[in-house]
Structure formats: C-alpha cells, structure tokens
Amino acid sequence: MIPLQPPRRLIDVQIDGETVRVPEGATILDACRAAGKDVPTLCYGDTLTPKNACRVCVVEVEGARTLAPACSRKAEAGMKVGTGTERARHSRKVVLELLGSSVDLSTTPRAAEWTAEYGADPARFGADAATVAQPAKVDNDLYVRDYSKCILCYKCVDACGDQWQNTFAIAVAGRGFDATISTEFDAPLTDSACVYCGNCVEVCPTGALSFRTEFDMRAEGTWDESRQSETTTVCSYCGVGCNLTLHVQDNKIVKVTSPHDNPVTKGNLCVKGRFGYGYV
Amino acid sequence: MDIRFRDAEPSEEERAAVDAVLGPPASGWEGGARSAADLRFAARSEPRRDLLLPALHAVNDRVGWISEGALDYVCRRLTVPPAEAYGVATFYSLFSLSPRPKRVLHVCTDLACQAKGGQRLRDQVEQRLGPPGGSWQESPCLGLCERAPAALALEAGRPPRAEVYAPADADEMARTPADAVAGAPSPDGGGPHLDVPGDAPAVAAVPQAGQDGLVLLRRAGRVDPGSLDDYRATGGYLALRRAFELGPAGVIREVLDSGLVGRGGAAFPTGRKWDATARQPDHPHYLVCNADESEPGTFKDRVLMENDPYALVEAMTVAAYATGCPKGYLYLRGEYPRAAARLRHAIATARARGLLGTDILGKGFSFDIELRLGAGAYLCGEETAIFNSIEGYRGEPRSKPPFPVEKGLFGKPTVVNNVETLVNVLPILERGAPVYAEAEPKLFCVSGAVERPGVYELTFGATLRELLELAGTTGTPRAVLLGGAAGAFVTDLDIPLTFEGTRNAGATLGSGVVLVLDDTVDLKRLILRIAAFFRDESCGQCVPCRVGTVRQEEALHRLSRRVSHEDLLLLREVGRTMRDASICGLGQTAWNAVESAIDRLGVYE
Numbered sequence: 001m002i003p004l005q006p007p008r009r010l011i012d013v014q015i016d017g018e019t020v021r022v023p024e025g026a027t028i029l030d031a032c033r034a035a036g037k038d039v040p041t042l043c044y045g046d047t048l049t050p051k052n053a054c055r056v057c058v059v060e061v062e063g064a065r066t067l068a069p070a071c072s073r074k075a076e077a078g079m080k081v082g083t084g085t086e087r088a089r090h091s092r093k094v095v096l097e098l099l100g101s102s103v104d105l106s107t108t109p110r111a112a113e114w115t116a117e118y119g120a121d122p123a124r125f126g127a128d129a130a131t132v133a134q135p136a137k138v139d140n141d142l143y144v145r146d147y148s149k150c151i152l153c154y155k156c157v158d159a160c161g162d163q164w165q166n167t168f169a170i171a172v173a174g175r176g177f178d179a180t181i182s183t184e185f186d187a188p189l190t191d192s193a194c195v196y197c198g199n200c201v202e203v204c205p206t207g208a209l210s211f212r213t214e215f216d217m218r219a220e221g222t223w224d225e226s227r228q229s230e231t232t233t234v235c236s237y238c239g240v241g242c243n244l245t246l247h248v249q250d251n252k253i254v255k256v257t258s259p260h261d262n263p264v265t266k267g268n269l270c271v272k273g274r275f276g277y278g279y280v
Numbered sequence: 281m282d283i284r285f286r287d288a289e290p291s292e293e294e295r296a297a298v299d300a301v302l303g304p305p306a307s308g309w310e311g312g313a314r315s316a317a318d319l320r321f322a323a324r325s326e327p328r329r330d331l332l333l334p335a336l337h338a339v340n341d342r343v344g345w346i347s348e349g350a351l352d353y354v355c356r357r358l359t360v361p362p363a364e365a366y367g368v369a370t371f372y373s374l375f376s377l378s379p380r381p382k383r384v385l386h387v388c389t390d391l392a393c394q395a396k397g398g399q400r401l402r403d404q405v406e407q408r409l410g411p412p413g414g415s416w417q418e419s420p421c422l423g424l425c426e427r428a429p430a431a432l433a434l435e436a437g438r439p440p441r442a443e444v445y446a447p448a449d450a451d452e453m454a455r456t457p458a459d460a461v462a463g464a465p466s467p468d469g470g471g472p473h474l475d476v477p478g479d480a481p482a483v484a485a486v487p488q489a490g491q492d493g494l495v496l497l498r499r500a501g502r503v504d505p506g507s508l509d510d511y512r513a514t515g516g517y518l519a520l521r522r523a524f525e526l527g528p529a530g531v532i533r534e535v536l537d538s539g540l541v542g543r544g545g546a547a548f549p550t551g552r553k554w555d556a557t558a559r560q561p562d563h564p565h566y567l568v569c570n571a572d573e574s575e576p577g578t579f580k581d582r583v584l585m586e587n588d589p590y591a592l593v594e595a596m597t598v599a600a601y602a603t604g605c606p607k608g609y610l611y612l613r614g615e616y617p618r619a620a621a622r623l624r625h626a627i628a629t630a631r632a633r634g635l636l637g638t639d640i641l642g643k644g645f646s647f648d649i650e651l652r653l654g655a656g657a658y659l660c661g662e663e664t665a666i667f668n669s670i671e672g673y674r675g676e677p678r679s680k681p682p683f684p685v686e687k688g689l690f691g692k693p694t695v696v697n698n699v700e701t702l703v704n705v706l707p708i709l710e711r712g713a714p715v716y717a718e719a720e721p722k723l724f725c726v727s728g729a730v731e732r733p734g735v736y737e738l739t740f741g742a743t744l745r746e747l748l749e750l751a752g753t754t755g756t757p758r759a760v761l762l763g764g765a766a767g768a769f770v771t772d773l774d775i776p777l778t779f780e781g782t783r784n785a786g787a788t789l790g791s792g793v794v795l796v797l798d799d800t801v802d803l804k805r806l807i808l809r810i811a812a813f814f815r816d817e818s819c820g821q822c823v824p825c826r827v828g829t830v831r832q833e834e835a836l837h838r839l840s841r842r843v844s845h846e847d848l849l850l851l852r853e854v855g856r857t858m859r860d861a862s863i864c865g866l867g868q869t870a871w872n873a874v875e876s877a878i879d880r881l882g883v884y885e
Contacts, residue, residue, distance in 0.1 A: 052679055053822050055861045066868060067860045072679060087860060091824070094857035098827035124850060126838075130830050152820065161361075166282050168361030172674065172820070173370040175657075177830045179820030182370075184286065184362035185348050185377070193284035193363065 003263055011077040016084060028059055028070040028081055037083045040092065040114045042099075042205050043153030044071035047266045048163055051154040055095050056114070060085045067091055089118060096120035101129045102177075104149045107207030107218075130177065136215070139188040142196050142275045144215040147180060149208035156181060156200035156209060164268050169193040170200070198274035202257060202267050211255040224249065232259060235273040240264070242273050246280075253277045283361050285352050294350035297342035297438075301334050302357050311356035328358045330690075332672030336369050337614075337653055344384070344436035345376040360672065371674045371819070372655035373420075374434070374614050383435040385409070385416035385453055386615070390576040391765065392425030392727040394809055395801050396447070401429045404450030420658060420813055421576035422446075422615050425727035425795075426485050426734045432615060442617035444478035474506045474625055476618040485583045487732040487751070495707050495721040496700070497737045500587040505622050508629045511590040517635065519709040523598045524643050526709075531602040532558060535705060537713035539720070544570055544661070544698030545766070545790045546865070547779050550705075553695055556685040557603045560693035567600045567608035568670070568689060568696045572654050572661035574613055575764040576813060577793035580723040581699035583735045585612075585619040588703070589626035593649065595702035597640065598709065600647040603695050608647065611666050613654045624651055658817040662864050663696045664688075665819070676819045677864035700792075722777065722792065726751045728761075729798035738777065745773040747794060755798030759881055763790025765810045766869035768876035786876070804840040804884075807877050811836050814870035825867030828858040832871065843884045851878070 008023040015035040022031045027050070032039045043054035050072035058067035062080035067088060070081075082088060096115050100122030105111040115122070136146035154172065161168050169192045173182035183192035201209040210218075217223040228249045235242045242265045245257045256274050260267035290298070299305070308314030309323035335358065339350045346369055355362045369375050387402055402418065409416045424430035427446035431453055435441045445453050482501035483489045489501030503510035511517075523531045536551030557565055569592065573581040585592055596608050610627075612620055627649050630636045638646040652670055654660050660669045664678035667689045688694025700723055708716045719739040724747055727733045731752030738747060744760060759769045768787040775785045782789050797803070811833040820826045831854050835847045855871030862868045877883045 052863070055823050055863075058861045066862075069679070074681070090853070091857045091861040094828075094853055095823050095861060098823055098831060098854070098857075101831070102827050124846075125831055125834065129834060151823070152826070154821075161364075168283060168363055171361070171363040171367035173367045174820070175371050175373075176815060176818040176820045177826055179826070182363070182366065184351070184366040186366075187286070191286070193361070 011075065013075045013077070014080045016082060022075055026075050028061075028068065028073050028075050028079070029057060031075045031081070032059070032070055032083055039070050039083055040110070041071055042108070042151060043155060045153075045155045045158070045203050045205075047260050047268075048155055048158050048203060051158065054099070054151060054153055056092055056099075058088055058091050058095075059083045060088045093118040093120045097122045097124065099151055101125045102131050103151050103206070104133070104146075105151075105206065107149060107210075108151075108205065111206075132177075132180075137189070138212075138215070140190050140196070141212055142271075143198060143201050144210055144212055145181075145189070146208050146210065146215070149206045150181060151206055151208075152179060152181070153205055155203040155205065159199040159203045159268075160194075164266075165195070165197050165199050167193055167195050167197070169195070196271040196275060197269060198256075198271070199268045201274075202269075213254050217249075217254065223254075228254065235269070237272045237276065242269055244269070244273055246277070253280060283355070283359065285356055285362060286348065288347070288349040288352045290347070290349040290353040291343075294339050294343055294347065295353060297338045298335050298350070298354055298357060301338040302328075302331060305357060310359070311353055326359075329360055329672035330670060331358055332360055332365060332368060333652065333655065333669060336365075336372075336375060337655060340375045340655075341436055341440040342438055344382040345378060345380050347379075351377075358672070364673075368672065368674055372614075372657050374656035381415045382437060383415065383433060385431055385433045386419035386422065387412075387416060387431045387448070388420075388422045388424065388429060389418045389809065390421035390425075390813065391761065391795055391806060391809060392421070392577050392733075393429040394806060395728045395795065395797060396428040398429040399805075401431070401448055401450060405431075405453065408450060408454040419615070419656075420816065421574060421578070423573060423579040423582045423613075425577055425579050425725060427480060428727060428733075432617075434617075442476050444476055444480075444618075446478070446480070474618070474622050476621065479618050482583075482587045485579070485734045486587070487734045488736060494737050495719075496584065496703055496723060497587075497735065499591070500583065503588075505587055505589055506625055508590060508626070508633060508635075511588075515710065516590055517594055517641075519706040520594055520598055520601075520635075520641070522709045523601050524641065524645075528558060528602045528604065531598060531709065534708055534713045535602070538704075538708040538716050539713075540701065540704055540708060541779065542698055543700035543704070543723070543792070545575070545763070545788075546663075547789070550697065550701055553685060553697070554599065554603050557693050557695040560686065562693055563604075564607065564692055565603055565605045566689040566692055566694040567596060567603065567605040568666060568694055569596055569608060569610045569702060570661060570663065570666060570696055570698045571610055571612040571616075571619070572658075572666065573616075573699070573791070574658040574661055575766065575791045575793065576810075577727060577761065577764045577795045578725050578791040579727075580725050580735045580792055582616050582619050584699055584703055584723070585616070586622055589619075589622040590630065591703050591706060592623065592699060593626050593630050593636065595705050596649055597636065597647055598705055599695065599697060599702055601645055605695070606646055606648075608649045609652055609670055609689070610649055611652045611654060611660070611670060613660075614656055620651065620653060627651060657819075658813075659819050659864075659866055662866065665864070666696065667694065674819070676821045677866075679863055722789075724777070724792045724794050726794045726796070728796035729754045729757060729801075730796050740778045742777055743773065744770070744775045744777060744794070747777060748773065748796065751796075753796055753798075755800060757796055758799045758801070758803075759797050761793065761795040761797065761873065763788045763872075764793035764795075765813050766790060766865070766872055767793060768872050769881055770876075771880060788872075803877065803881060804836075807874055807883060808833070808836050808840060810873050811870075814866065818866060818870075822861075822863040822867060824858045824861045825863070825870065828854045828862075828867065829870050832858075832874065836874065839884050848878065848884065851875075 052069035305312030308318035430446035669675040
C-alpha cells in the first residue's frame with residue numbers, strides 16, 4: 001500500500017547548472033538525487049529528521065556565506081546549487097580526513113570509496129592525533145556498542161527518543177571532542193532504560209552499534225557479507241505484521257533488519273522481531 | 281513518553297534544594313512520597329522541561345555537585361528522561377557530576393589574564409591547592425579583564441556565595457572558606473544583597489565614569505544601581521513612556537531609522553529583526569536578552585548590567601512592547617554573580633512598582649522578565665543555542681533556517697538581542713533617531729597592556745589610536761586583538777572603529793574587544809590558548825568544529841616547537857573547512873585569530 005499525499009507545488013532548482021523540478025519542501029539532497037548526483041551522506045537517515053551533524057553532504061549554494069548541508073536545507077525556487085565545486089569538495093575532503101583520523105571507519109559502508117574519491121588522507125594529522133578509540137562495550141547478549149567507531153551522528157539517540165522508540169535510554173553527554181553517546185550516569189545498558197528494540201542498531205551508519213553475532217563473527221574473522229543472503233518475511237510474533245529481513249550466512253541467521261520503505265514500521269522493530277529468532 | 285527512572289534516592293538536602301525551585305511535589309506521580317490515593321488515579325505529567333537548568337543549578341549551588349539521586353529526583357519532578365538530563369548536566373562546565381568541595385575557585389586562563397601573568401597565578405594556586413579539578417579549576421574568560429588576572433570563588437550553600445579576586449593574589453585565595461566568607465553580608469539580614477565580596481566600584485571598570493556626554497554609561501558610578509528612584513530621577517522610564525506614545529510600529533520605525541545594528545558581534549540591523557518578529561502571525565512571541573557574554577576579553581555587558589540594571593529592564597520592556605512579547609527571558613552567564621544580584625533586584629522592584637507584570641503604567645500592556653542563569657558554556661551565547669538551553673536541552677545550536685524571528689524559543693517567533701543592543705534603544709527613543717544617529721555610541725572593552733583598562737564609550741568613527749590614547753598604552757605595543765578570540769590581530773592603529781572600517785581592514789568589531797599586546801607577551805602561547813578555548817567550548821555537534829578545533833590545537837602545539845610548511849598548510853585547510861562547513865559561528869570563527877596571527881604577525885616565520 002502506498003499512502004497518497006496531498007498534491008504539492010513543484011519548484012525549479014539548478015543543480016550544477018541543470019534544472020530539476022522537485023516538490024516544495026524537498027531538500028537539496030532530494031534535488032541532487034533527482035538530478036542523478038551522488039552526494040555522500042553519513043548522518044543522514046532516510047527515516048529520521050536530518051541532524052546535519054557530519055557535514056559530508058555540504059554543497060555550495062550561490063549567494064550563501066557558508067556551505068549548506070544538502071540533507072537538511074530545503075530547496076528553494078531558483079536556488080543555484082553546486083555539488084562538485086572546489087569549495088564543496090575541499091570541505092568534504094577535510095571532513096572525511098577529520099573523521100578518518102579520529103574514528104575507526106573500517107565498517108562504515110562507502111567510507112573507503114569516498115576517501116579515495118575526494119583524495120582524503122587521514123594520516124596527515126600524524127600518529128599522535130587524538131582519537132575516540134576505546135574498548136567496545138559488551139554488556140549484554142544482543143548488541144554491542146563500539147564507540148571507537150562512533151561519528152556522533154545522533155541517529156541512535158533520535159531513534160531511541162522521540163522520533164521512534166520513545167524510550168530515551170541514550171543521549172549525548174559531555175561536550176566537544178569528549179562528547180559521547182551515553183546512558184544516564186554512563187550505566188551499563190542492562191541497568192538502563194533500554195528495551196533492546198535494536199532500532200539504534202538499524203540506523204547506525206558506521207557499525208558502532210552491531211548485533212552481538214556480527215561483532216563476534218567479525219572478531220573471529222568469519223563475517224563475510226558476500227556469503228550472506230537476505231530474505232524478507234513477516235514477523236510471526238504478533239498481528240502487526242512487521243517486515244523482517246533475515247540476513248543468513250551458512251544457513252544461520254546472523255542479523256535481522258527491517259525494510260525502511262515499509263509504510264507501517266519504517267525499519268523499526270521490537271525486541272522480539274529483531275532478536276527473537278532463536279526458534280527458527 | 282515512557283521513562284524509566286533509576287532507584288537512586290536524593291538526600292534531604294538535595295530534595296529541599298529542588299523543591300525550593302519547583303515547589304513541593306503534588307503526588308507520588310511526580311516524585312513525592314507515594315500514598316494509597318496516588319494509586320487510584322493516573323496522572324498526566326505536564327511538560328516542565330524548561331525548568332531543568334534552574335533545577336540542576338539548585339542542586340549544584342546548594343550541594344556543590346549533582347548526585348545520581350538528585351538527578352533522578354529532578355527527572356521525576358520534570359518528566360525528563362534521566363539519560364537526557366545527564367547529557368544536559370554534563371554539557372555545562374559549572375556543574376559537577378562527581379563529589380567535590382563546596383567551595384571551588386575558578387581561575388581565569390584566558391587572553392587578558394594570560395597577558396597579565398595568569399600563568400604565574402595558576403602555578404601559585406597549584407602549589408597551594410594541588411592539581412586542578414578539586415578545590416580549584418581553570419576557567420575560560422571570567423569577564424573581569426580590566427582587573428586581570430582574575431579568579432572567582434563559587435561556594436555552594438544556602439544561599440550560594442561568590443567572591444571575586446581581581447587582580448588575584450594566590451595567598452589571599454588560599455584562605456579557608458570560613459575566612460573568605462566572613463566579610464560577606466548575612467543572607468538573612470534583610471535588605472537586598474547587591475554586592476559580591478571582592479568586587480570593585482564602578483570607576484574601576486569605567487574610567488570615563490562621571491564624565492559628561494556619555495550615553496550608555498551615563499549612570500555608571502553616578503547612581504545607586506539598586507535604586508529605582510535614582511534611575512527615574514536620571515531620565516529612567518522616559519523611553520518607555522515615549523514608546524507608549526509612538527505605539528509598537530512607531531518604536532520599530534524609530535529603531536529602523538536609527539540604523540542600530542546588533543552589538544553582540546553579528547551586526548544585524550535590529551529594526552529589521554524587530555519588524556520581522558512583530559509581523560509573525562504565530563503567537564506568543566518571545567523576547568530573549570542575550571546576556572551570556574563569554575567572548576574572551578569582553579566585559580561591557582557585565583559593566584552595563586552591574587551599573588545600570590534598570591536600563592536593561594526598561595529596554596527589554598520597550599523591545600517587548602514593540603514586538604508583541606508577553607514574556608522575556610534574560611539569559612545571564614553563571615559567572616556574573618553581581619550582575620545577577622542587581623538584575624534580580626531590579627526586576628523585582630520594577631514588578632512591585634507596576635513597571636513589569638500586568639498593565640504596565642496603566643497602558644494595558646503586560647510583560648514580565650524571567651532571569652535564567654547559564655552554567656558555563658560559551659556556546660549558549662549563540663542565538664539558537666540559547667533557546668535549547670532555556671528549554672532544558674543541551675546548549676547546541678540549531679541549524680538555520682528557520683531563523684529565530686520565525687521559529688525560535690519553544691518554536692515561536694523570537695527576538696534575540698544582546699544587552700548593549702537593547703540598552704541603545706533607550707537613547708534612540710529619548711532623543712529621536714536622527715539625533716541618536718548623529719553620534720552613535722559604541723562600547724569597547726579595553727584590556728591588556730594599557731594604563732587604564734575598562735569599558736570605554738566612543739562614538740562611531742573614532743580610530744583605534746584615539747581609543748588607545750584614552751586608555752594609555754604601556755610598554756611597546758606589538759598588536760591589538762580586535763573582536764576577541766573570534767576576531768583578528770591588527771597592527772594598524774588608524775583603523776576607524778566602525779563596522780565598515782574594521783571590515784575593510786580584514787578585521788571585525790565583534791563584541792568590542794580591544795586587547796592590547798605588548799612585546800612581553802608570548803604570542804605563540806596566546807594563540808595556543810585561543811585554540812584551546814575553541815576546543816573546550818565546541819559543543820561537539822558537527823565534525824568540522826568537534827574534530828577541527830582539536831586538529832588546529834595539535835598543529836599549533838607542533839608549530840610552537842618547530843615551524844613546518846605541512847602544519848601551516850594543514851591549519852589553512854582545516855581552518856577553511858571549519859569556516860565553510862561548521863553549523864554555527866563558533867566553528868566558523870575558530871580559525872580567524874590564528875589565521876591573522878600567521879598572516880599579519882608572522883608568528884611562525
């Protein structure tokens with residue numbers, strides 16, 4: 001079922017000199033994608049309100065003093081946007097360097113590709129550059145928090161809080177480079193308000209949050225996405241009918257995600273759907 | 281909202297501190313003792329999140345730190361998730377979430393103090409009190425630059441006490457708390473306590489005090505800042521009466537005609553901001569006075585508020601009348617105890633005399649001011665971060681658009697003005713826009729290598745040289761830092777001190793900082809402090825600022841040991857990205873002073 005939306009006016013926006021027509025209220029990113037441009041994003045979540053914290057999607061808007069985050073800035077009629085200008089590419093390169101030098105991006109999809117594309121060299125800050133390296137927090141059987149991979153995109157906080165789950169088990173604590181995702185008083189997850197819906201794992205763009213199965217298999221060196229198959233099915237626990245995507249490797253379920261285009265759940269599940277597959 | 285609390289109990293003292301601000305809990309549903317009756321009904325909690333910062337202050341100011349039990353109790357009372365409240369509490373540097381002594385000495389490490397021997401002071405304090413983190417800590421600019429080096433002692437208790445040391449003496453500061461507060465006025469001795477021990481008279485901060493022809497500083501040192509009668513006897517509340525004659529649209533027209541632009545640093549036309557807010561169909565409108573003056577080297581707003589608090593109250597009333605705001609928030613930085621005491625008194629007195637509240641002066645206009653104290657975060661002076669802070673969220677900036685005039689505090693149209701900007705509105709109305717515009721006053725915060733540091737009032741058009749002749753330089757001047765840590769170094773003293781003049785010189789008036797550096801100052805060290813300041817004060821929201829300020833500081837440390845072309849290039853690239861891609865002004869300006877030090881002063885040649 002595709003819910004119908006009220007008709008919207010269309011506006012013309014220039015992306016790299018090419019005019020595209022997008023509905024009023026669309027973001028610059030929507031317009032870029034309509035124009036077939038590949039603008040990198042990390043903190044952008046297709047099911048979440050843009051936080052525009054990572055700044056890898058910045059583009060140059062004619063007449064603006066600073067670069068604009070494509071994921072959140074609304075497109076305006078007549079706006080002239082440059083996605084690949086020297087200024088925009090320079091900022092993306094340095095942002096990727098800043099991230100790559102402070103955070104472990106090894107499990108971030110497309111990070112290596114963008115680093116190469118923009119000619120970013122995270123090693124230039126030297127071996128003594130400060131990082132967020134720390135031991136992974138393995139305090140429960142369902143998922144692992146490896147904050148050495150956290151780029152502080154706020155997506156897990158938004159998914160846990162008022163945007164989806166309404167549990168508010170985690171928030172950003174501290175300030176500046178020392179800011180971290182934290183439970184209250186940095187308590188173990190098992191003592192926190194967490195209900196293990198795993199919606200934070202679903203939206204994490206870097207693998208800082210991962211299934212315990214994935215974490216353990218990566219540690220053993222047996223995690224291999226090329227050998228995994230995905231099957232979308234319906235959760236059998238209750239009558240809501242949430243869609244599950246089972247990721248199977250060697251005939252074993254290794255993790256469960258949920259399609260983001262499902263109009264009911266939009267990628268969200270509860271603890272049973274996400275983690276309760278032991279009986280299969 | 282499904283909130284899980286932890287079962288940490290507050291102490292009696294913590295509970296009392298919170299209840300003193302929020303009132304006693306009505307039922308077991310909001311943190312009171314659970315009774316049988318509570319189980320017979322379900323309660324819907326009213327959102328009171330905007331009281332989070334005052335409640336955290338209440339605990340921290342009474343006990344000295346915020347325990348898990350206290351935080352949990354605050355969360356129950358306000359229906360705030362504990363993880364979020366923890367995130368808010370850890371955002372502010374004046375709050376502690378681990379036990380510490382009741383009396384904590386905050387020793388300023390910032391630019392003006394550093395130029396006046398701040399490092400020596402810190403070394404002495406460390407010798408006497410041990411490493412920082414316990415009974416003393418290093419602090420960003422305390423806004424006492426005219427009497428540098430400075431320190432501020434904050435002592436938790438009922439009531440909390442503060443004591444100023446400026447210029448600070450390590451021996452004096454090392455006294456035991458009992459000695460230190462012996463001279464403080466009794467909290468229950470009746471009468472308003474408008475003074476803070478150790479603070480200096482007006483003339484110490486306003487060398488021009490008592491001179492004729494001053495506009496913004498005309499009352500400094502001349503009237504009793506606690507007396508509404510003095511204020512009225514010296515022209516107070518004439519501007520508000522004039523505003524009532526003109527009507528809201530007339531007031532905005534005068535402000536537009538005056539050409540007044542914001543004095544907080546961004547120089548946006550005030551009249552246009554007011555007009556845009558007044559026109560918004562969405563209601564209520566809010567007024568926010570930005571008194572979170574934290575730019576290193578800036579202290580003009582403190583001096584204005586301490587010496588002429590009623591002027592700010594009146595100016596806020598005029599602004600609220602013009603823009604249709606029933607409520608105004610005065611957001612004051614937590615490091616200004618004397619300004620807080622004097623403003624609190626001024627607001628209460630004005631309210632008691634019918635100059636705030638309902639039906640002001642019988643004109644059918646209602647407006648009231650709530651004083652909100654910050655808790656140590658430079659970023660909260662950013663015009664949108666201030667909204668988050670007031671609403672009880674982390675003081676992170678919001679992305680713009682939407683702009684505050686459209687969606688600001690509580691999502692409503694909001695006009696945000698700096699203290700000095702607002703106070704300028706009074707002479708505009710009293711004299712009329714043309715007369716005001718002929719000799720437009722501007723305040724400058726002069727500190728560093730000068731004979732008479734302090735706040736100076738000049739009319740636009742004066743040059744830096746004329747200002748320095750008033751203050752009298754000492755030693756051999758090497759450079760002037762104009763506009764604070766987010767400003768730029770200049771060496772040309774003939775720059776006209778106007779917005780255009782400084783812009784043409786590749787600098788900015790910013791918040792009016794004029795920090796004079798002579799050749800005894802270690803410039804590399806000063807620049808390192810600027811970099812450390814931005815690294816400390818970054819909220820951490822966006823990558824260019826969160827990581828960029830760290831990389832900038834690292835590169836400057838390397839450069840201060842050995843000059844390398846790679847590090848200079850790296851600084852330029854990171855600096856350009858911070859300026860281009862950061863969410864707010866903090867990241868966008870974090871490279872300004874460093875860049876000008878490299879390019880104009882040749883620090884690393």
